[in-house]
Amino acid sequence: MMNANPLSAADTAQLEQLLLQIKHNTRNFLGYPVSKDFDYTPLMPFLAYPLNNLGDPFVASTYSVGSREMEKYVVEFFARLFRAPEDDWWGYVTNGGSEGNLYGLYLARELYPKGMVYYSEATHYSVQKNLHLLDMPSIVIRTQPNGEIDYDDLQNTIRMNRHMPVIILANIGTTMTEARDDVGRIKSILKELAIRHHYIHADGALSGSYSAFLDPRPAFDFQDGADSIAISGHKFIGSPIPCGVVVAKRSNRDRIARSVAYIGSMDTTITGSRNGHSPLFLWYAIRRLGLAGLKERAVHSLEMAAYTTSRLKEHDIPAWRNRDAITVVFPDPAPAIRRKWQLASEGGWSHIICMPNVHRQQIDQFISEMTTAAVEV
Template sequence: MMLSRRRFLGYGGAGMLAIAAGCRPANLNLLPSEDDVAALKRLPLTDRMQLAKLKNNLLGYPINMNTPPEAFFAWRKQLNEAGIGMFAFNNVGNPFKESPIPYNTHDFEREVIQRFGKRYAFPSDDTWGFLSHSGTDSNMHGMYMGRTILKGRTGRLPKAYFTKEAHYSVQILRDLLGLETVFVDTLPDGGMDPNDLAQKLAANRSQPALVIATIGTTFKGAVDSIDRIQDALQGHPSYVHLDAALFGGYLPFTPHADEVAYRLPGKPAPRYDSIAVSCHKFLGFPAPAGLFITTQSHFDEFNALFTRIHNPEYIHHVPGTITCSRDSVKPAEFYFFSTPEAMAQMTEDAQAMLQNTDYFLQQMQSQFPKLDAVRANALSNTIYFKNPGDRIVKKYSLATMHLEIERQPQDYAHAVVMPHVNRQVIDAFMIDLKSASVNL
């Protein structure tokens, strides 16, 4: 993958102009003082290096700890040589509109959204989005867009419908947006109960519904059924935002891709309105970032309402994003993950990851039946089980929660089988479990 000559000259020329204009710090070439050298030696870099060697022990949280391939770092170097990251680029505003600041990477950002939009079965001529700061940032934009559109259509604020299994950020964002919450009951596996949703919609007919459906709940790895949610919503003004932070990263690369498809083949009705996916989870981007994808038509409806509270004159257009200045380096770097080569690797990783999840569950159930290991569904890479003790929790950074299973309160932990969790890591975990307590 190479930068085109035109794009390179555009970025590289900008970088040279910046230096020629006197932007280079005057003391750039000064050698560090003795005090500076002493301060550097005091930094805990050795400790961090040791910690980096143990990165594959991270089992409790959905972060892909694999190091990206050398080609990614070569791409980073090309971007650096072109000036991206060398001075202040800014992706302010709508990446599908011309920016008044020429030092941006909107072109990379648009291509990323189009390529991933295709993975989620958005129409090629009706796709809009941007690269956000994180999955939570993407959820914020989805919920704000839903709130704005529904209020514009009905004149009334919607109520927010989600389950207590949803990510904690949803509750924070609901509070931030000033929305009343309607908690929907869950099925035994932790997914949203569509029958309870229907009953609660009936009890709140006067207000529209902003439904936040979760594809891969935070602790149990349950999947809310989008199609059954849509059945329950028939006739009720609604907007469905999909929090697919983890599962939305890998499901498009598996036979289960339909679970996160905006539209199914042969069925014209859309299944949801917007989607949030984290880039640093399965996709493996080495810093927090998120995808937010919706339709251009939804964005246009939202932006017409957004215009009433935003003066577009300063940046020559209504930005369509809550955040103003946005990182330009991340979209350019993340472009690497939208290439055919990267997506081919993701397909291999997704297959291996689900196979390793099968193996993890088999080993837990056969070797440690008293821990009652559970996998919510075959789509999930998450396994939860009774808390095995502080030593294991700390060594493997396991997430823990107090749950009530079949009316029995119990402390649980979970493991998330990410691409770095291979069978050697799983086997080592089993050995540690066996040595941790004779009561397991």
């Protein structure tokens, strides 16, 4: 342990104040897709070590202080959940959904350097930044009222550019309304237009984590036509550190892989040094919950979303949600309510996301405060 002076009284007080603030703010937020019902206390001893999964998780490195075995387990778990090709899958634990989307687009660009990217106007804000970083041309497609991509506009736009390879970023749960783009329908459009060269990346940041447990199962995974899928780990599953998982076809990854002597591994990921603690958290959660536990979380969230929608309508608030979505959309409440409950708002609409930690008492309290504030105004 390095020699160091203890924190001053002022610094200690600042830390204590920050902790109180975080505890208070965590109790109240309903507007963002972050699960907070986790307990990783048994993993605390690992924080004493510099876990770094640098390089490819499936290739050994000369740096051996990491959680590679856990990371490989996590990737395989989601590869199977997303029905990836039995002998042609690969992936790694990312810093979050945005990095997973960047990786999917990166693979697509290397596969089709002259491809055109299509994505809907409801796509996450980070995608435009990723396209700028990768210098990829793109066209924005209209959305339907529920936030799902307009398939007619997509088909007509691709038809006008059918001489170019097609790269599509499909939303498996948009930011505001959690609308899912139908990957199977998109694949049918490409077939109808005889587009041979194409790549579909599915952004499943929130919804992709539990869509496999829905009945009927939405068309979003590899068997439906996706070439890569990205999810967030800190959303539906829950983690103290933002993280995610990207799963892609190994044959496409091979196009960008190169050996790096310094680390004794392959350079196949976006970042060099990679957080080795996040795979540990995800491994622990998956091992504890299993498929049955994850499905139970999904069922609870869906029931809470139905309850929230019903309760809001009882108060004549025109709330709605997409089919099998845990996001409930309604007109903006009073500013003080939006601030206290940390609601995301856009175009006069706000939403509540019924994560696994949300319960009826919390929803009842929110609706009581919201309706009271409306009467006072």
